[in-house]
Amino acid sequence: MGSRSSHAAVIPDADSIRRETGFSQASLLRLHHRFRALDRNKKGYLSRMDLQQIGALAVNPLGDRIIESFFPDGSQQVDFPGFVRVLAHFRPVEDEDTETQDPKKPEPLNSRRNKLHYAFQLYDLDGDGKISRHEMLQVLRLMVGVQVTEEQLENIADRTVQEADEDGDGAVSFVEFTKSLEKMDVEQKMSIRILK
Amino acid sequence: MLRAALSLLALSLAGAAEEPTQKPESPGEPPPGLELFRWQWHEVEAPYLVALWILVASLAKIAPRVQAGLLDFLLFGSLISAVDPVAVLAVFEEVHVNETLFIIVFGESLLNDAVTVVLYKVCNSFVEMGSANVQATDYLKGVASLFVVSLGGAAVGLVFAFLLALTTRFTKRVRIIEPLLVFLLAYAAYLTAEMASLSAILAVTMCGLGCKKYVEANISHKSRTTVKYTMKTLASCAETVIFMLLGISAVDSSKWAWDSGLVLGTLIFILFFRALGVVLQTWVLNQFRLVPLDKIDQVVMSYGGLRGAVAFALVILLDRTKVPAKDYFVATTIVVVFFTVIVQGLTIKPLVKWLKVKRSEHHKPTLNQELHEHTFDHILAAVEDVVGHHGYHYWRDRWEQFDKKYLSQLLMRRSAYRIRDQIWDVYYRLNIRDAISFVDQGGHVLSSTGLTLPSMPSRNSVAETSVTNLLRESGSGACLDLQVIDTVRSGRDREDAVMHHLLCGGLYKPRRRYKASCSRHFISEDAQERQDKEVFQQNMKRRLESFKSTKHNICFTKSKPRPRKTGRRKKDGVANAEATNGKPRDLGFQDTAAVILTVESEEEDEESDSSETEKEDDEGIIFVARATSEVLQEGKVSGNLEVCPSPRIIPPSPTCAEKELPWKSGQGDLAVYVSSETTKIVPVDMQTGWNQSISSLESLASPPCNQAPILTCLPPHPRGAEEPQAPLHLPSDPRPSFAFPPSLAKAGRSRSESSADLPQQQELQPLMGHKDHTHLSPGTTTSHWCIQFNRGSRL
Numbered sequence: 001m002g003s004r005s006s007h008a009a010v011i012p013d014a015d016s017i018r019r020e021t022g023f024s025q026a027s028l029l030r031l032h033h034r035f036r037a038l039d040r041n042k043k044g045y046l047s048r049m050d051l052q053q054i055g056a057l058a059v060n061p062l063g064d065r066i067i068e069s070f071f072p073d074g075s076q077q078v079d080f081p082g083f084v085r086v087l088a089h090f091r092p093v094e095d096e097d098t099e100t101q102d103p104k105k106p107e108p109l110n111s112r113r114n115k116l117h118y119a120f121q122l123y124d125l126d127g128d129g130k131i132s133r134h135e136m137l138q139v140l141r142l143m144v145g146v147q148v149t150e151e152q153l154e155n156i157a158d159r160t161v162q163e164a165d166e167d168g169d170g171a172v173s174f175v176e177f178t179k180s181l182e183k184m185d186v187e188q189k190m191s192i193r194i195l196k
Numbered sequence: 197m198l199r200a201a202l203s204l205l206a207l208s209l210a211g212a213a214e215e216p217t218q219k220p221e222s223p224g225e226p227p228p229g230l231e232l233f234r235w236q237w238h239e240v241e242a243p244y245l246v247a248l249w250i251l252v253a254s255l256a257k258i259a260p261r262v263q264a265g266l267l268d269f270l271l272f273g274s275l276i277s278a279v280d281p282v283a284v285l286a287v288f289e290e291v292h293v294n295e296t297l298f299i300i301v302f303g304e305s306l307l308n309d310a311v312t313v314v315l316y317k318v319c320n321s322f323v324e325m326g327s328a329n330v331q332a333t334d335y336l337k338g339v340a341s342l343f344v345v346s347l348g349g350a351a352v353g354l355v356f357a358f359l360l361a362l363t364t365r366f367t368k369r370v371r372i373i374e375p376l377l378v379f380l381l382a383y384a385a386y387l388t389a390e391m392a393s394l395s396a397i398l399a400v401t402m403c404g405l406g407c408k409k410y411v412e413a414n415i416s417h418k419s420r421t422t423v424k425y426t427m428k429t430l431a432s433c434a435e436t437v438i439f440m441l442l443g444i445s446a447v448d449s450s451k452w453a454w455d456s457g458l459v460l461g462t463l464i465f466i467l468f469f470r471a472l473g474v475v476l477q478t479w480v481l482n483q484f485r486l487v488p489l490d491k492i493d494q495v496v497m498s499y500g501g502l503r504g505a506v507a508f509a510l511v512i513l514l515d516r517t518k519v520p521a522k523d524y525f526v527a528t529t530i531v532v533v534f535f536t537v538i539v540q541g542l543t544i545k546p547l548v549k550w551l552k553v554k555r556s557e558h559h560k561p562t563l564n565q566e567l568h569e570h571t572f573d574h575i576l577a578a579v580e581d582v583v584g585h586h587g588y589h590y591w592r593d594r595w596e597q598f599d600k601k602y603l604s605q606l607l608m609r610r611s612a613y614r615i616r617d618q619i620w621d622v623y624y625r626l627n628i629r630d631a632i633s634f635v636d637q638g639g640h641v642l643s644s645t646g647l648t649l650p651s652m653p654s655r656n657s658v659a660e661t662s663v664t665n666l667l668r669e670s671g672s673g674a675c676l677d678l679q680v681i682d683t684v685r686s687g688r689d690r691e692d693a694v695m696h697h698l699l700c701g702g703l704y705k706p707r708r709r710y711k712a713s714c715s716r717h718f719i720s721e722d723a724q725e726r727q728d729k730e731v732f733q734q735n736m737k738r739r740l741e742s743f744k745s746t747k748h749n750i751c752f753t754k755s756k757p758r759p760r761k762t763g764r765r766k767k768d769g770v771a772n773a774e775a776t777n778g779k780p781r782d783l784g785f786q787d788t789a790a791v792i793l794t795v796e797s798e799e800e801d802e803e804s805d806s807s808e809t810e811k812e813d814d815e816g817i818i819f820v821a822r823a824t825s826e827v828l829q830e831g832k833v834s835g836n837l838e839v840c841p842s843p844r845i846i847p848p849s850p851t852c853a854e855k856e857l858p859w860k861s862g863q864g865d866l867a868v869y870v871s872s873e874t875t876k877i878v879p880v881d882m883q884t885g886w887n888q889s890i891s892s893l894e895s896l897a898s899p900p901c902n903q904a905p906i907l908t909c910l911p912p913h914p915r916g917a918e919e920p921q922a923p924l925h926l927p928s929d930p931r932p933s934f935a936f937p938p939s940l941a942k943a944g945r946s947r948s949e950s951s952a953d954l955p956q957q958q959e960l961q962p963l964m965g966h967k968d969h970t971h972l973s974p975g976t977t978t979s980h981w982c983i984q985f986n987r988g989s990r991l
Binding site for chain 1: 484485486487557562563564565567568569570571572573574575576577578579580581582583584585587588589590593594597620623626
């Protein structure tokens with residue numbers, strides 16, 4: 001934290017961001033701090049290069065895809081609200097969120113469905129709303145660490161798609177994806193405590 | 197004044213009693229100051245019980261019999277407060293609470309040994325020194341020794357873990373010493389820690405924790421089983437002995453002296469203070485947890501704190517000259533241990549049910565879940581990086597990378613290292629599971645479509661899920677060569693081996709799983725590989741034959757060993773085979789002279805009043821004769837067949853088959869398994885029983901398998917009763933068929949003839965006209981032809 005000017009007045013549109021994402025004031029400040037730290041040249045926005053500077057992200061197999069996810073719609077920059085919006089997916093789910101669910105309001109960004117949607121987008125590179133076998137194969141290639149032959153990888157990919165695919169179209173749609181993960185505690189798995 | 201000092205001590209102990217964690221989190225964020233949180237193991241509540249004993253000390257003054265000073269009570273408190281891992285494990289193993297809870301309670305019991313040891317020793321030495329001589333520095337030394345003991349013990353354990361992992365890397369040729377290594381090095385860790393008066397339990401725990409991953413990958417499956425079950429046995433024995441000692445001491449009244457005040461007070465206060473300790477510490481922990489521990493968890497945690505043998509052992513060790521109140525302490529300890537183990541142990545299960553604690557879920561592994569879990573982990577690690585927070589995932593990722601780069605390469609065998617991957621494991625397991633269910637439901641000979649999976653991990657190097665072992669465990673009778681397994685695919689799996697090949701294939705020398713003699717220093721595993729190869733070859737041979745003669749779409753099923761079916765042994769001929777097949781067998785597809793074509797009648801409700809078929813020494817295999825039009829038409833066999841000369845294609849004369857049989861019977865000690873020869877012809881009056889058992893077996897055994905539809909042609913041929921001598925009809929479609937001697941038809945139909953008379957007909961009958969094709973779904977009334985053939989020896 002420190003002695004930097006870190007109060008809400010510095011952050012533009014703080015209130016609307018907070019309403020949209022549900023972050024607490026402290027978290028928002030922290031994120032703003034981080035945003036500024038990442039933004040080396042003080043441009044006011046982040047480019048891909050800035051994010052790629054984060055060391056550990058480079059070794060992460062999904063690092064590239066995650067960086068991409070910050071830049072929706074092919075834009076080249078992400079400003080603070082956009083930055084926060086993506087991170088809001090990882091806010092832990094609290095009971096208050098689900099209780100005071102106003103049916104008219106849009107679903108909070110950190111709901112289970114939105115978390116899954118974020119993950120789904122990471123798989124679905126071409127954005128057609130389905131994870132094809134090819135895309136699954138690519139993810140598997142990243143994830144399966146050991147030396148597995150291409151054929152085995154293909155088998156695994158086939159099998160994975162087959163498991164989840166219900167309507168037999170050879171690709172996993174979002175609904176099928178959600179269904180295949182219904183047993184998993186997604187709220188817990190896709191949350192970072194520090195973003196409470 | 198002393199009391200104030202002691203309460204200060206208690207507080208400092210509370211602050212200091214932090215167990216070493218495996219996932220340290222750097223305290224970058226507020227709240228400042230506290231460190232080493234964010235681990236899952238519950239802190240020991242010893243300090244609270246120390247306070248307990250301050251109270252009890254004052255209460256005890258009421259009962260003049262117990263002459264004990266404050267230090268004595270502190271000593272007693274230190275040993276009675278420790279939760280015992282043995283008791284906790286025994287109870288929680290049955291209760292199946294969710295993992296978090298289990299880890300917390302069990303972890304506490306394991307790790308609190310350090311604290312117990314330290315407190316006990318400290319208090320003991322204080323008692324020996326006499327309360328007047330205790331100085332301030334001694335308290336500080338006590339606190340320091342806590343760290344030394346626990347961290348030192350852990351370090352000793354890790355050193356030995358490293359050694360163990362390293363040495364098992366090189367034991368490829370001398371598998372027999374692997375269990376020895378594990379036991380001895382673990383024990384050495386224990387002894388070393390004892391020698392240095394460090395925490396021995398912690399040493400052994402850390403040794404196990406540290407080396408598990410690598411040792412499990414390195415050692416053979418048999419060694420792993422050995423280690424596991426030997427440890428369980430030994431642990432069971434030790435536990436029994438200790439509790440026996442407890443019981444005997446309870447009865448032997450010379451060893452203890454009763455004081456009601458002390459006993460009652462102890463019981464009440466341990467419950468109360470444990471609950472208090474749990475609540476307070478959970479409150480602290482919840483500040484740092486993503487998923488807070490709720491009330492129910494806390495209840496279970498406090499109720500699940502069982503005292504056990506450790507407390508008893510420590511109290512027995514007290515020196516009566518130094519601690520005059522030892523006898524009272526012994527009595528109290530016995531009562532406490534009995535109470536917690538019996539009362540709390542018995543009631544925790546209903547409590548858990550009543551409180552609706554989240555139970556551990558065991559769901560079937562799916563590739564999707566596994567894959568996505570990994571993905572999520574990576575995603576989270578990445579997001580943590582973006583946020584700039586070195587959280588749990590970040591460190592975990594870092595550790596995994598370090599492990600992958602250095603440790604695993606150093607400690608794991610090359611071949612094992614290459615195939616360690618969780619996604620791969622799940623995939624593998626799923627394949628095997630499918631294969632098992634496939635065979636079990638009376639399916640087809642598994643055929644591999646892609647024969648070229650040479651890089652599939654060989655059985656030796658694969659971890660726990662070696663195919664045959666899994667099969668063995670699941671009670672299935674088949675031996676599946678790994679290479680034969682394919683993923684479940686609807687179309688291709690319908691290739692069926694032809695029955696007659698099994699006959700001649702059956703003449704193939706069956707393999708024993710275990711050699712009768714094995715040298716002291718070798719467990720020869722080559723036999724297994726050879727066997728697998730032969731199975732593989734047999735499959736290929738069969739498929740070649742099927743290509744040649746697809747007329748007989750007789751597929752066989754391995755007799756399904758259903759252990760629960762042994763009860764019906766008396767009634768069913770099938771069960772006869774079943775019973776002896778109850779032991780998992782490694783039959784492969786090669787053995788089978790016994791061919792049993794099951795004949796089932798349409799009426800299933802006939803009572804199985806079949807007289808008992810004579811017991812055979814050997815097991816039989818049930819072949820279910822079905823015809824599938826698809827199989828008939830399917831002539832395709834995948835490319836790489838080994839073309840083997842098949843002189844053994846259905847021996848045109850029965851004698852040929854017979855001839856082969858005797859050599860099987862003369863095979864010497866067909867040990868546990870082997871075998872397949874029994875056959876007898878089921879007299880017609882037994883056939884209903886036979887049929888019924890078959891159908892019920894199938895209904896029980898086979899899960900409805902949609903993926904691999906097994907088409908069975910069920911010739912609703914009337915039972916042999918009507919045409920005792922009529923030859924079986926050949927299938928209507930003209931197909932190349934084997935020339936089963938029509939006399940064989942009689943075999944199935946003869947009712948009056950005893951089995952011994954018809955051993956000649958060893959061949960299968962071609963199936964009768966296929967009138968309809970239905971799926972073999974469980975419980976359907978299907979007709980199979982069942983003919984069982986005699987073994988050569990009965991001729």
